[in-house]
Amino acid sequence: MDKLDELESQSIYIIREAYYHYKKLAVLWSIGKDSTTLVWLVRKAFFGEVPFPALHIDTSYKFPEMYKFRDAYSKKWGLELVMAQNKEALAGGMNCVKKLECCTALKTEALKMAIAEHGFEALLLGIRRDEHGIRAKERYFSPRDEDFKWNYQDQPPELWDQYKSQAEEKTHIRVHPLLGWTEVDIWRYLKREQVPITDLYFAKDGKRYRSIGCTTCCNPIESNAASIDDIIYELETTTTSERAGRAQDKEDTYTMQKLRALGYM
Amino acid sequence: MREDLKFVAVGHVDHGKSTLIGRLLYDTNSLPPDKMEEVRQMSEESEGVLEFAFVMDHLEEERKNRVTIDTAQIFFRTAKREYVIIDAPGHKQFLKNMITGATLAEAALLLVAAEEGLQEQTHRHAYILSLLGIEQLLVVINKMDLVDYSRERFEQIKKDITHRLGEFGLTPLLVIPIAAKPGDNVARRSEKMPWYAGKTLLEGLDMLQPAPSKEEGPLRFPVQDVYEREGEKILVGKMSSGILTRGQEVMFHPLGKRATVDYIKVFEGKREQAEAGRSIGLVLKDKSALQGLKRGQIACAVSPSPKVSNTITATIFWMNGEPLRKNEKLYLKCATQQVLCKVKKIRERLNSSTLEILEEDADLLHETEVGKLTIKTEESICMDPFEQVEEMGRFVLMRDTDTVAGGVVH
Incomplete structure (x- = not known):
């Protein structure tokens, strides 16, 4: 096996682990190259039939090309597409000048609403360790509490291929099958x-x-x-x-x- | 495509792991200009010296307190190949993070600061590496600038560490005198140590061998889940060891059921063979053989077969603040198997740094301690000795939802 075979097999293993342990699962699809790779791997893990929804957090500020791509391929691949949008924040008028505030309202809050509405226990996300120093510290299976907080000072140990298979109540698990990819x-x-x-x-x-x-x-x-x-x-x-x-x-x-x-x- | 290699950097707190990694990235031109600028800016805000540790230590708490809290991974390449460096925290409090990082590595880089010599975590990390089966090891004696690049000091520490590692059954490939901050013998040969004619660290890294393929081992395919497609049941999972071939006869353990492989299914279609490391689907010839086959069954070569038993002799490292109590109920997870178990006996309780036997037949095992245990599982499970099939000889223990220990069976 070459490096790509190894990365693919490891990611498929992680996706199947997530599906085994958490039936209320969704794959977060931002339409970018990483999450599109992730959706591709999900299709491969389940022999072409994706058994859970693809969740798109729509800030309404995405490129028109992205919306077009999303609609074309969710149809072609038979994905159950779930859209999430923080309509209240958008109606109140967002200015994208304050980044922390804007990303939190349109992405993090919209995701919170989608989790509350659909009851997702776990989410597959396409983040990679080489993107940013903070992401380099992530685990493959990473719990988030009720308020969505990431307790980065005390992360659970993760040994070999043994991942967190049970979550405490009121948490959801972020699963990162692409963490080891560059x-x-x-x-x-x-x-x-x-x-x-x-x-x-x-x-x-x-x-x-x-x-x-x-x-x-x-x-x-x-x-x-x-x-x-x-x-x-x-x-x-x-x-x-x-x-x-x-x-x-x-x-x-x-x-x-x-x-x-x-x-x- | 170039091969790649994952290694973990370990050693006592403050012996300079993060600084060395920053220096390696800088000298191999692996730092993006904006990252370099970020490091410069951060250094100005704090003290004014170029601070390489900031490249790895990204959390605000890590930078302010100048200590690595969590393990991180970073990528760089030499002319020979791509590397993944796993930075592991050197503080005793963060041992579980060090172990998390180390279980992913194929080789290790152990740092010892020249002015301090071997310290508590130097011993502990070396011992943990030996437990995890990481035998490929480079040792660097860092901060040579603080001991006037003294050859005597280097030779003394080299003797100490080589002797200590020998006790754990480890032999370092090289022992290299370096100074990470000014960059001596990291990527460029030092003029300050003319008495050292050996390799630089970068040359040493290029000598490391990627982990050998597990294809040579006996067939072990842990069933992860069972899917149904077009009326066909597919056993999915990732090959742990050996090679699986279409038409082959296999034994499922611990159930003890014989079956024949019809074909190997992947997204693209059918495969003739699948080797260790590959995620596949397995379809059996005789559909009646499927009874009882679910997650936790391991498809094995008819011979050599694994050990199926409900009593395990193991060495574990305890990673939780709440100690292990004898007879406590825990979950044991090995490959895709998960069973309830009880620790019947803590035969020995060891200090994982000094290896001193603290107690025989103990009632408790505390955080960072190593225990030699006898474990009884509620149902039989299937394992191999760690030395023979790593994937089937290692396990974790869970209390409620937390992983509290890792271990190997003998």
């Missing part, structure tokens, strides 16, 4: 498996998005990488970090830690 692993895998992906990632007029989210907080990078091969080559030679174009990481040194402690993805 950005370039994702692209090598998308290429090998010919997974469809939104074309926001490919360069047009000397610019491309390396990481996507809301239009308001994503800046494209200078790049001429117009194909997956170009992107893989670019990543093998660059030293710039992946989330360099994501504004919410920049506000102050510990914004990401604060966001995640409050339950941000």
